[in-house]
Amino acid sequence: MNILFVTSEAYPLIKTGGLADVAASLPRALLKRDHSVRLVLPAYPRVLEAARKVGLKPLASLTYGERNITVWQTRLPGTRVTVWLVDMPEFSNRGGNPYVDDQGLDWPDNHRRFYWFGVVAAELAMGRAGVDWRADLVHGNDWQSGMAMALLAQEPKRPALVFTIHNLAYHGLFPYSAFAELSLPEHWWHPEAMEFYDQLSFIKGGLVFADQITTVSPSYAREIQTPEFGCGLDGLLFARQAQLSGILNGIDTQEWNPGRDPHLTQNYSRRNLKQKVVNKLALQERVGLPPSEETPLLGFIGRLVEQKGVDLMLSALPEFLKRGECQFVILGSGQAQYHTALKELQALYPEQLALTLGYDEGLAHQIEGGVDLFLMPSLFEPCGLNQLYSLRYGTLPLVHAVGGLNDTVFESSDQTEDGTAAESTPDNGFRFEAPTASALRDALTRALALYHQPDRWRQRQLNAMKGDYSWEKSAQEYERVYEQALQVRDQH
Template sequence: MKRILFVTSEAHPLIKTGGLADVSSSLPKALADLGQDIRIIIPNYQAIKKTENVQHRCTLRINNCDVNILETRLPESKVIVWLIDCPQFFGYPGNPYHDEYGNAWANSADRFSLFCRITVEVAMNRAYLDWKPEIVHCNDWQSGLVPALLTLEYNRPATIFTIHNMAYQGIFPYSTYNALNLPRQLWNPNALEYYGNMSFLKGGIACSDRVTTVSPTYAKEIQSSEFGYGLEGLLTHRKEFLSGILNGTDKDWNPEFDSNIVQRYSHKTLHHKQTNKAALQERLSLPLEPSIPIFGLISRLVEQKGIDLLLECLPELLSMPVQFVLLGSGNKSFEQRLYNFAEAYPEKMSITIGYDEQLAHWIEAGSDIFLMPSRFEPCGLNQMYSQRYGTLPIVRKTGGLADTVVDALPHTIDNKTATGITFNESTPSSLLEAIKRALILYRVPEIWTQLQTNAMKKDFSWNSSAKQYLSLYDHL
């Protein structure tokens, strides 16, 4: 049994802005199921959903701040969660990265450097918790100072740093480094210094014993200038210590047991999927047309997700006998253009701006085809959810999308491994060609049903991924 401290800025259902929260809940629970002693450490934001039985464990003084460590458990699990409680930094409305008005926190460096310092105290058993981890598993830039600070400690735990998205690096000017009163030894190109600035992400990559990312293909991609965001040289230098482990999917995303959907089903009862399709059409005021394919999309509406490519394709897509449903939010100009299309095609298109957990499940269960034209995607979860629900994904062949979706080609259809449609170029024409290929297959029911069955039989559970992490821990 390993003692593991899991360091994250968000964890579902306590607080969630994206996929990191799902991983930070599901992976610790999967490791606990494998018999590991794992604890999560996370800031106690005002927006955190309060849980029962929160206990005060201790108070530490760091940089003239009194910081409380509170203890609770991850809901519906035995995983202990330590909440870093410092109201002057975390006690304001908003989410981990933005205030209530959507602006990035002006003091993000102060917030997360304090979080990292407290984490180091916990990791070195100086926080009166009587528990010292053997492994400290850090996630994304918000925890990047932890491996760097631990390099200065004697008899420290081993460190792993997982990159969930290279696009977010936590870069701040040298003046911020000085203001944070960080150790001078860390201001060098082998630690936090990054072209005259400070990079939290670089600290995690340069100073950890092992670096992982969330898919094997993304681990290769980030060693290139296209995906490395200026750190490809460092990642290439550390490639012997870099690996990609696919994320798994949460147990809640399974049509056999999903309490959110109208009718549960499996690959053996695929005809029940039609009940969910009809319910989705009715809920979104679309014509009840069982034979017309529904395209679904659940996403942040930003360029990374290829929303601009989709907008270029929409006029031709909506000229076909299809329906299109979308759930998401993001770029305001994208939102407005989508609204305009929905007003022009009310019988074919429905958009919901924001996020609705139940509607997300309905879209996965009721759609026939799922669109995910991301320019890059470190891992992605919706393409895996979609396959589980027999909703065949159309994805760009990148990152985790390339690792999890098998393109429907003559030989993969014949050998029953095909589970979706992939395309290579990040262009509207390539996306449109993939959409047309999907529609051709949709019109051949025996092939389409086989593809759905192939997809639904794939194992995307956390069990396999958790065992890979455990093997990495054992190696360390």
């Protein structure tokens, strides 16, 4: 089928989070399965710069009153995926983050920017932009594409609509003045359409009007139907549960492959897993920790914000560091108070804790390949990718059992007499149920105890590396959802 994939970011053109990885990988997997895929994306300055290197040509010019919008055609670097870029000054004349300014505040015209992005995406989908291609199905992602879903739902002969929630915490909320400024249909200002507690909610454009809704793990699909995780939209999602499904993200298994990863000092696989320790020693040296094969090495990569469970780590870890039971490597950036707290902890335990503020792709790969245990104590996590990278690298994840972490990391509470898992799913990591420092502490104690039983540790590593984390499986599940969306559309 002809699929238009609507997204506000796609790696390697532009990335602020996991959506960019999905937008890079799922269209590629669909293309391999013989679908005709077009990816539509805002033409941010760095996107245009990267696109010029692979080739850029004008595709269409659209005029709305005094507003002129150009659509460029390029392709996703390193792939055969065709990309259409929506170029207007609000995107292309503005550097920095796609959504916020230098102070971290939302751009004040985000409602206009992503409304017009939705208008152009809808025109391209309907084959009305002077382009000889029409979508059978439009796949929108997160609030930035919500307006495209709402506009297309009004079309008499429209494509089927699928909407994916990558993180429900971001709604795309604006005051009534934005609704009035955009001259949206009056009946949309209603709790059963796009009004949310006296605000305009872009994400509701997708949640209300799409034929099928997906999110990025089965557990998160269940969680967002509850008040605890539903961000005020749990009632709507519960009402649409028949159209809601959770499909786990895959990972780029070429980019994340310990057998060929160019960032690693020593490549390895399940067959020569003992070689992994070479990366551990190299990592310890790189980040300034005393090299030691025997000391368990822990890792964390991610945003230093409350959602990622940083408070839990700050409460639980000091006692392990104080006793010299482990070393810890952290890579990330986020809120200033966490930067300060971690710097203070590093000053107290310089031989136990290495902190790199910021992001470094090479170091991220070296951490995945070099540490023994990867921490993801997130308070909520729609899917999570780092636990999947860790599993593939034989680095055992230790996670809070929520969202995608709950669906991918297994630790049996039932043990047989010889200490092996009694359940059908083999243990591949460690998990804790309650979002408390004591639960994290208990899980870490179990993990460190197992580390000192090399045969059992090795078996758990082999279990982890055996999993299939590719996009092929996920792409097949999306095809099933696409078929359901076509059926729903045809019933209306």
